[in-house]
Structures are given as structure tokens and as C-alpha cells.
Amino acid sequence: MKFVLNKFDTEINFIDKFVDFPPVHKIVIIDKYIHKLYKSKLDLFLKDTPTYLFEATEANKILAEVENIYSFFIKNKVNRESVVIGIGGGITTDVTAFAASTFKRGCRLQLIPTTFLGMIDAAIGGKTAVNFNGIKNNIGTFYPAEKVIINTEFLKSLSDIELKNGWVECLKVSLIVDNGLYEILKNNNIIVTSEIIEKAIQIKVMHCENDLHDSGERQKLNLGHTFAHLIESASDYSVKHGEAVAIGVRKAADYSHKEKMITSDELKAINEIYDKYKLPKTISHEIKNKINVKGKKLIQQDKKAGKKVKLVLFRGLFDVVVKEIDDYKKIIDLMIQ
Ligand SMILES: NC(=O)c1ccc[n+]([C@@H]2O[C@H](COP(=O)([O-])OP(=O)(O)OC[C@H]3O[C@@H](n4cnc5c(N)ncnc54)[C@H](O)[C@@H]3O)[C@@H](O)[C@H]2O)c1
Structure with missing residues (x-):
């Protein structure tokens, strides 16, 4: 697992930090709210990249939503060499990582956590999960992301x-x-x-x-x-x-x-x-x-x-x-x- 941590007080250009990805087929699953909030900053990064807008709620952290993501993967010709990128808090990174770990028995995975909890916990350590049968994180896999990019700029919009x-x-x-x-x-x-x-x-x-x-x-x-x-x-x-x-x-x-x-x-x-x-x-x-x-x-x-x-x-x-x-x-x- 590799971590990229931007220094907190520096002026951060989102795109500069994101464009260092190798030029591979990439697909993004992003928290819908983050997409709305940071649209202008993420536009260049997301340009020409299939982007799935995910409603980040616990009620949505379920297999039915993972199936929608699989369909999105198929529609966009995701294969095992594709890089699946999850951008959001723990709900989004857990679901993205679960989908990436199971689709075709595992695609490449990179995570960009946007919450404090995601940065220090949910995106770190390789646990993926969905809720099932009323039990939180009942189904999941162990699948560490190959890279976790931490951009503390996201924390500025985080609620108390x-x-x-x-x-x-x-x-x-x-x-x-x-x-x-x-x-x-x-x-x-x-x-x-x-x-x-x-x-x-x-x-x-x-x-x-x-x-x-x-x-x-x-x-x-x-x-x-x-x-x-x-x-x-x-x-x-x-x-x-x-x-x-x-x-x-x-x-x-x-x-x-x-x-x-x-x-x-x-x-x-x-x-x-x-x-x-x-x-x-x-x-x-x-x-x-x-x-x-x-x-x-x-x-x-x-x-x-x-x-x-x-x-x-x-x-x-x-x-x-x-x-x-x-x-x-x-x-x-x-x-x-
Ligand atoms: N895999 C693990 O090891 C692990 C560890 C801890 C928690 N988790 C899971 O993480 C989930 C909780 O994650 P969480 O608390 O990081 O966030 P979250 O994904 O629950 O998001 C919380 C809310 O904050 C919003 N949000 C996200 N980033 C934002 C930002 N930068 N600015 C403003 N709003 C933002 C989201 O849209 C959402 O409304 C739980 O489902 C938990 O089970 C997983």
C-alpha cells in the first residue's frame, strides 16, 4: 500500500496531485455530494473518465448498489487492468473497494478519502464492506488499495x-x-x-x-x-x-x-x-x-x-x-x- 499525503497548509492544486496516475483505463466512483461540491476542481481529472455518482448513505451501502456499479463497469468495459478509483468518505470507499475486489475477481484499486475518518481509517488497511440483512458491514473482503491519496483540502468542507x-x-x-x-x-x-x-x-x-x-x-x-x-x-x-x-x-x-x-x-x-x-x-x-x-x-x-x-x-x-x-x-x- 502506498500513501501520498499532501501537506496541510500548502496551496493545493487538486489536478496537479491527481494527474500523476499512469495513463491507464480508469473509472471513478465518487460521492455525489463531493462531485457537486468540488466539480470545478475535479473537472479536468474526471474529463473523459466514466464517473459513477454514488449517493453516500448507509442505506445505500448494499449489494443492490454494488450490482449497479458492476453494470456500470460492464458498460464501460472495465477489466482487471483498469484502475477503479473511489473518491469519498468511508461509505463510498468501502463500496468502491468491495466492487473492485469482486469484479472479475479483482481490479486495480486506488482511493481518495475525503473525510478525516476515511483518511486515517476507512481507506487504510484493506477492509471492504456492504451492509446486509440489517447488519452493518456483514459482507466484505480484504483488499488493500494499491494507492491512497490524501488531500487534506477536502477537510475544509467537512461538517463538525x-x-x-x-x-x-x-x-x-x-x-x-x-x-x-x-x-x-x-x-x-x-x-x-x-x-x-x-x-x-x-x-x-x-x-x-x-x-x-x-x-x-x-x-x-x-x-x-x-x-x-x-x-x-x-x-x-x-x-x-x-x-x-x-x-x-x-x-x-x-x-x-x-x-x-x-x-x-x-x-x-x-x-x-x-x-x-x-x-x-x-x-x-x-x-x-x-x-x-x-x-x-x-x-x-x-x-x-x-x-x-x-x-x-x-x-x-x-x-x-x-x-x-x-x-x-x-x-x-x-x-x-
Ligand atoms: N473499511 C474500514 O476499515 C472502515 C473503517 C472505519 C469506517 N468504515 C466505514 O466508513 C463509513 C463512514 O465513513 P465516513 O464517516 O468517512 O464518511 P461517509 O462516507 O459516511 O460520509 C459522511 C457524510 O459526509 C459527506 N462528505 C464526505 N466527504 C466530505 C467532505 N470532504 N466535505 C463535506 N462532506 C463530505 C458525505 O457525502 C456524507 O454525507 C461507515 O460505513 C463505516 O462502516 C470503514
């Missing part, structure tokens, strides 16, 4: 809510390994810098490069995710992934503290960084009630759960461990308290 989703993942990885990111975030004025993006990507890559298929080291990145999936399912996805993970990391810290795996000072340090970035800490009574009633079933549905739940817990401030837990009640009790 979407920026927050990125911060959640960024804070999460800063707590898993100490590569200096936590300290930068502690002293930062809640501004995304290229240094922050680079360091967050470094931690993600560190965990994925030797464990593409998520059977070992990579599982540490699921910190907070068991709790988060529970919240997302119980809320019928009205709680965004980022919000759910923010609460999930706090719950993982609470759980670790209860099990005497971290000290009160370490728990405080974890909560303080999430407080600084004003990230959510609680769920509504309605969601708590749903978790109380349907929690066990929802945990069992979690695609990563076998008989036991794999819970990522803190063993220290920059040290996490994957534990297999068969006592769902402990998780549910912690969620509804």
Missing part, C-alpha cells in the same frame, strides 16, 4: 459532526500505542494537521501490515467496537459510528478499571482526552432499554463474535489486550448503568 467522527478514531489509536500522537492531541487546539494524520495512519498500518485478515494484532484496533456495535444496532444506526466508538472506548476503559487492569489515573487520562475533544459519553434511555432487552442477541450477531465475545481492554494507557469474554451480562450491565 463528520470531523468529530475522525477525532474519535484518532484519539482511539493514540491510546493503543505511544508514537507521540497522544501528546500532540493533548496540546492541540482541535485542528487537523498533516502530522496528526500521518501519525494516526502509522498506528493503523502498524497493526494491519502483518495481519491483513484480522486474526491477531489488528484486533487491537477494535478497541471500543464491541460496545459501539451494540449501540449502533440498538439505535438502528441513528447513532453514528464515531459517536458510538467514543462511548465504546470509555466503556472499555470503565470495564478495564472495574477489572483492575488500569489505575484510576489511567482511566482519568483516557476520559480527559475524550472530554477535551467534546466527544459524546452517554446514550439515551431508549437505547439503554433496547440494549437491556435485546443486548445478548445483538452481541451474538456481531460478526466478530464466535461463541465468546472478543473484547479489547486496556492493560495500561498505551497498552491494550484482546480478551475473550463469555459473560455478556457484564457488558450489558455496564452499558445500561
Whole structure:
């Protein structure tokens, strides 16, 4: 996987950064909203390139939409040498990558993430996905993009809510390994810098490069995710992934503290960084009630759960461990308290 990261404060000419593609047959799947927003800047790049405008919603991250993309590929004579380029947030890059990985058993794939979350997480590490049967990311493949182009210019149009989703993942990885990111975030004025993006990507890559298929080291990145999936399912996805993970990391810290795996000072340090970035800490009574009633079933549905739940817990401030837990009640009790 190759990364191209533009420096944050430089004047960026979109086209200059994009035209370095080899002159091959290329096809673009782009978030419809990004296309509208950046049309004039992308015009030259998209000129003479078949461009599929994708409505980036969770409801649209489905097999039926992938079939539409396959039809678009066929219409535009995509073959295994063609470069499929996904431009958008995680929904768009997940769907694009899934379609590219399965069409003719795999085409070339390049991604241009446009959200903070996409830049440090969704476009990195090769997981592709669609939602199926009411379960998020139920179907997918492992298929790393050959190139990920990060142009921080896109972040200027990102809403505060979407920026927050990125911060959640960024804070999460800063707590898993100490590569200096936590300290930068502690002293930062809640501004995304290229240094922050680079360091967050470094931690993600560190965990994925030797464990593409998520059977070992990579599982540490699921910190907070068991709790988060529970919240997302119980809320019928009205709680965004980022919000759910923010609460999930706090719950993982609470759980670790209860099990005497971290000290009160370490728990405080974890909560303080999430407080600084004003990230959510609680769920509504309605969601708590749903978790109380349907929690066990929802945990069992979690695609990563076998008989036991794999819970990522803190063993220290920059040290996490994957534990297999068969006592769902402990998780549910912690969620509804
Ligand atoms: N593959 C992975 O490893 C991985 C990791 C994390 C998340 N994900 C997936 O990513 C998805 C969430 O992705 P996301 O939060 O990056 O964004 P998104 O694709 O959900 O987009 C969120 C919204 O922001 C808009 N948007 C995108 N870029 C913008 C920009 N530059 N300016 C203004 N608006 C913009 C989109 O049109 C959309 O309305 C989820 O489906 C999740 O499952 C995948």
C-alpha cells in the first residue's frame, strides 16, 4: 500500500496531485455530494473518465448498489487492468473497494478519502464492506488499495459532526500505542494537521501490515467496537459510528478499571482526552432499554463474535489486550448503568 499525503497548509492544486496516475483505463466512483461540491476542481481529472455518482448513505451501502456499479463497469468495459478509483468518505470507499475486489475477481484499486475518518481509517488497511440483512458491514473482503491519496483540502468542507467522527478514531489509536500522537492531541487546539494524520495512519498500518485478515494484532484496533456495535444496532444506526466508538472506548476503559487492569489515573487520562475533544459519553434511555432487552442477541450477531465475545481492554494507557469474554451480562450491565 502506498500513501501520498499532501501537506496541510500548502496551496493545493487538486489536478496537479491527481494527474500523476499512469495513463491507464480508469473509472471513478465518487460521492455525489463531493462531485457537486468540488466539480470545478475535479473537472479536468474526471474529463473523459466514466464517473459513477454514488449517493453516500448507509442505506445505500448494499449489494443492490454494488450490482449497479458492476453494470456500470460492464458498460464501460472495465477489466482487471483498469484502475477503479473511489473518491469519498468511508461509505463510498468501502463500496468502491468491495466492487473492485469482486469484479472479475479483482481490479486495480486506488482511493481518495475525503473525510478525516476515511483518511486515517476507512481507506487504510484493506477492509471492504456492504451492509446486509440489517447488519452493518456483514459482507466484505480484504483488499488493500494499491494507492491512497490524501488531500487534506477536502477537510475544509467537512461538517463538525463528520470531523468529530475522525477525532474519535484518532484519539482511539493514540491510546493503543505511544508514537507521540497522544501528546500532540493533548496540546492541540482541535485542528487537523498533516502530522496528526500521518501519525494516526502509522498506528493503523502498524497493526494491519502483518495481519491483513484480522486474526491477531489488528484486533487491537477494535478497541471500543464491541460496545459501539451494540449501540449502533440498538439505535438502528441513528447513532453514528464515531459517536458510538467514543462511548465504546470509555466503556472499555470503565470495564478495564472495574477489572483492575488500569489505575484510576489511567482511566482519568483516557476520559480527559475524550472530554477535551467534546466527544459524546452517554446514550439515551431508549437505547439503554433496547440494549437491556435485546443486548445478548445483538452481541451474538456481531460478526466478530464466535461463541465468546472478543473484547479489547486496556492493560495500561498505551497498552491494550484482546480478551475473550463469555459473560455478556457484564457488558450489558455496564452499558445500561
Ligand atoms: N473499511 C474500514 O476499515 C472502515 C473503517 C472505519 C469506517 N468504515 C466505514 O466508513 C463509513 C463512514 O465513513 P465516513 O464517516 O468517512 O464518511 P461517509 O462516507 O459516511 O460520509 C459522511 C457524510 O459526509 C459527506 N462528505 C464526505 N466527504 C466530505 C467532505 N470532504 N466535505 C463535506 N462532506 C463530505 C458525505 O457525502 C456524507 O454525507 C461507515 O460505513 C463505516 O462502516 C470503514
